[in-house]
Amino acid sequence: DQQVKQNSPSLSVQEGRISILNCDYTNSMFDYFLWYKKYPAEGPTFLISISSIKDKNEDGRFTVFLNKSAKHLSLHIVPSQPGDSAVYFCAARPNQGGKLIFGQGTELSVKP
């Protein structure tokens, strides 16, 4: 039972344009949502998070939007840079504590 889904395994974007990564979830009890970025041969690194009581959180070029009624969140990267090329995982926290449920990941490729 995949509670967090990233339906696009890959995404290719031109440098300078917007990258939009999508994530759907099924459990309405999730209280925090997070995005992680992973380069090959490295562990995932935290990018940005959003509480379930908000609908938008912005940090520089990265903005996360949360639509609770649709159980959908998205990560916008503007403008996209070649260094953003990586695998992006969305994650959700089902309860307080250290457990996160991750999606399958979306590999973003930003072309110069």
Added chain:
Amino acid sequence: KAGVTQTPRYLIKTRGQQVTLSCSPISGHRSVSWYQQTPGQGLQFLFEYFSETQRNKGNFPGRFSGRQFSNSRSEMNVSTLELGDSALYLCASSTGGLAASGELFFGEGSRLTVL
């Protein structure tokens, strides 16, 4: 401050053997979580330890086990290895506080290959 350290980084085992992986969390972090990453499956949650107690557990068979020591260092063990256990095993630490946003700090992982 030092990040999360996992050892070994790479290892090769044969079916039926057992393996132990080690994780040292960031100093001051009391929660350690373990994840399995395989192609197409994302990161699958194995278990979480907080103050030497297993606080959360994923849907893995009993061959997968773990523990946490008083200094917060953690080990996970996989017994009777199967080919499907080949994966990247990631350890993550956090303060573990219930009010935290859930941010985890990951190590670089241990790449296990089962032949």
